[in-house]
Amino acid sequence: MIEEFSITVKKIKRPKQSDLNDDIQIISQSLGLFTKRDKEKSCFRVFVEILKSKGVTAEEVTLNANLTRATVIHHLNYLIKSDLVIKKNHKYFLRSKNLEELISQINKDVDETLNDLKKIARNIDSELTLK
Secondary structure (H helix, E strand, O other), X not given: OOOOOOOOOOOOOOOOOOOHHHHHHHHHHHOOOOOOOOOXXXXXXXXXXXXXXXXXXXXXXXXXXXXXXXXHHHHHHXXXXXXXXXXXXXXXXXXXXXXXXXXXXXXXXXXXHHHHHHHHHHHHHHHHHHO
């Protein structure tokens, strides 16, 4: 079985003046946590609750972010599928110990994916050259 997850990475220009909230929003935008459909930035709000905690339940996120349980569960599942968040014993955590390490792990994942694609491309080029 193929292990699969997806993450969106966008380059967002950081303003010259920013604060903690701005910086978290830049990282969230860069990781695709904002969409045009998400007018209330609910995925961002769920992500922030996870960032602030050392493990949080869906119920705690629901209360702290002032969102419906269905919305929270939807975004938690998205964050898990994106491999940004993991679930252990009914609690949700960043997949790493902090945000900097998470970005490093994403970088490693992207490098591995691109290296795999290079190998496939090399094989395709080789096959096409033989014909």
